[in-house]
Amino acid sequence: MAFRGPRVWLWRWRRNPLRRRADVVEGWLVLGVGLLTVLAGVVAGLLTDRSVAQGLARERADRRPAVARVVAEVPQGPAGRRHMSHRAWGWVEARWRVADGSVRTGRVRAAAGSGAGTRVTVWTDSRGHLADSPVTPGQAAFRADLVGALTGLSAALVPFAGGSLLRARLERRRMTAWDTEWARLGPRWGRTV
Incomplete structure (x- = not known):
């Protein structure tokens, strides 16, 4: 093992005849x-x-919650997957009204077994199109x-x-x-x- 002397800081800038x-x-x-x-x-x-x-x-500023109504009943989930902590969800057609008064439709997630007319909260952008829920601050x-x-x-x-x-x-x-x-x-x- 080679002997190394003490480490000298900034040795490259110090005056030394061996410095290249x-x-x-x-x-x-x-x-x-x-x-x-x-x-x-x-x-x-x-x-x-x-x-x-x-x-x-x-x-976050652009997204708005809207209340949508389920158009058709959401089918029940498989019986083997139902637990106290697990709630089955399904995709279903829903309608909602946007700020300008027009009615929009789209596919949203709703709890399994929800009947026609069930209220579901959806998030829309400024044009009234479906959007993901905004992230919290x-x-x-x-x-x-x-x-x-x-x-x-x-x-x-x-x-x-x-x-x-x-x-x-x-x-x-x-x-x-x-x-x-x-x-x-x-x-x-x-x-x-």
């Missing part, structure tokens, strides 16, 4: 890539978080934070991977230069002139 130009370039590269990685991740994550949160807030915040964090991590990987590739290329060049020097000086190593 490649060490300085690598030091600046590591610093620049680190800053760019953090900056890209934070900016992309925050922008995505804000965009998703605003989109979900617009969706807490769910929206969680979703926005999760998407923002994943986007930030993904965006941070780009400069990090690019910097890693550049460092590997610098390392190969440094090793090639050392091999060249060793080929030139190695045969003369044991001579005493």
